[in-house]
Amino acid sequence: MDADLKVALVGNPNTGKSTLFNVLTGLNQKIGNFPGVTVDKKTGFCDLPDGRRAEIIDLPGTYSLYPKSRDESIVFSVLADKANPLRPDLVVVILDASNLKRNLLLYTQVADLKLPVIVALNMMDLAKKSGITIDVDAFAQKLGVPVVPISARKIEGIDQLKSAISYANKVALQEDTIDVESLAPQLIAQISKEIDVENPYYALQLAHQHETLKFLSTEQSDRIESLEQEFSFHSQKAQATETIARYNFINDLLYDTVKKNETAQEEDISNKIDKVLTHRIFGFIIFFGILLFIFQSIFAWSAYPMELIGDFFVWAQTSLHHMLPAGPLVNLVVDGVLGGLSGVMVFIPQIAILFGFISILEDTGYMSRVTFMMDRLMRKVGLNGKSVVPLIGGFACAVPSIMSTRTIENWKDRMITIMVTPLVTCSARLPIYTLLIALVVPNRNIWWVFNLQGLVLTGMYLFSLVSAITVAFVMKFLLKSRERGYFIMELPVYRMPRWKNVGHDMYNRAKAFVLQAGKVIVAVSVILFVLASYGPGDRFERIEQKYKQPQYAQHMNADDLHHAVASEKLENSYAGMLGHAIEPVIRPLGFDWKIGIALITSFAAREVFVGTMATIYSVDGDAEKIESVQQKMHTAKTPDGQPVFTVAVAFSLMMFYAFAMQCASTMAVVYRETKNWRWPASQFVYMTGLAYIVSFITYHLLK
């Protein structure tokens, strides 16, 4: 699809920018990534009344062109860099009519870049309610740009905005807002001359931001640096002067065009809600109630759709096996690729549900209150108030939780949250824990009410939270950040969630996960499938031959024979050989090569451990028949007649699974969210290292 016109949406956070974007583009949108940062690049198409087609780009919400975070820096790069393929022909600046003063700062900056600009005055209804009257015509005249009053929520004024976009000028006609050149006359003149920049404000922005702008060459950046020294330019002082000048312009503008009578109604309602929701006691109770509800919902509501997805793939695999001739290629496609695909799709319900909730929390304005309440506590351990949601979500699944860390603006806080979230006991660890606990912990009550097995399981959950927080605390000192830890955050007025946005969010997140992380997961699954289904030389054939001999074929029933073949094949596969190969390494943890095989095959997903154990011990490994695996593991003996699964081994194994990064999906998502293989790699190393050390200690303490 080719667009006739590129339009960028720019505005402060919480101005209804995403709502407007959704209204303009409908479901006709695409989510990608801006290079180098982790904000979603949302683009979509919008048909204009004159028959042309506009490509709409939703830029990250920001209060100023001077970025506070890497993600915000993308706004200036897209608007200013002429070589940027996203550079718009027209900028639509969205202003919150009920909060014009602060919103206008960004407008004045964008306007001074002299790109063609249109103003969309959103939330006019809200402004009216809080007693604000805006003389739109006078406002437009003073700015020299078209101003369209809209209500993105109520879908009002959208047609007018579309026609304004189609009639917009190709050249910028807006009035100057401040005298930019007077801020650093010689420097601006020199940069304009040497780097061939026409616009003085663009030249000034280059002076401020040259160190972080990727589209400048090193020579250009160095040259700007030396010019700054020559003209003794002080970036922060210049910025302060500029901001004061801009607010003077804004105050004059508002004085002439906006009347406010002092009966701020909306504010009062919000205030009343805040009194309850950020209350010293109720605030926390309500917040933990909400967290508990989200956590329960991810568990409970996703169970059924997940089962459906799983069943569908099992059905597809069996029917394909029936329809297609048996052969290695069919096996690879049906068992390897479809199996991997099923492992991807099964995450969709959890991702959709978690993002549904997060979207509601963000949309209503509650998420900022969570940050407000939790900041002090979380800051101590190197996390952010917003880290609470991913951490609790991690009890269900790390994959959607790590995706949800995008709400954390501070880079360092976000990285630490990503790094520690997989330590929290996710639902895939549950089958392993229940299996091992049932194996070695007696099923009896202590102090009448507490079941010992249940206590151990609860202990594992609490332990995971403690270890996540401890690791976060350590990382606080290890991670270096150039960003200073600000906490200057708007507390937006409470609003009702927009259900359409919630739906959009759920759909888009699930789609982004399948398309981006899915590839890696399928690839890893296929590799593991090949490792577990093939062996070197003619080993597999010999096993088949062996079990065709009469003494097996006659004395064993079909099921037992099938299990015996599968077990021996796995033992002789490449995965089996790897299991043998790593035995010397895992011996000190109390693990034998059979457990080694399970560690390897469960790398794609932890819960595979149970299935592998079933295959190794030649039993049916369905989730419903977990008892038979348990039975076999219980009676399993080492060559010298000792039981394999002692208390020491079982706990050592649980500790290993508690810490080890045994999840290809999480690693794929961490890569997607950090855009750098160093993060998932170092996460893998530190988690596996910790797993080894803790398992070692556990084994030797209990032995």
Place this chain on the structure above:
Amino acid sequence: MRLSQLEVGETGIVKEFTDLEMSVKLMEMGCLPGEQITVSRIAPLGDPIAIHVSGYQLSLRRKEASTIILQ
């Protein structure tokens, strides 16, 4: 008098800042010299605080608030 010393409900007018880097960010968010600030609430654990400024609610840590000197 610094902003961090105000109690809930008290109002002051911004005079100057003690930290240049912080002041740039605060001014962008509408905390300018001459602007009226009211402390609207304090977080349950005593930090951060929420203030009413330039027609909206802003939260900031006590440490950050202590860089704002009031008239």
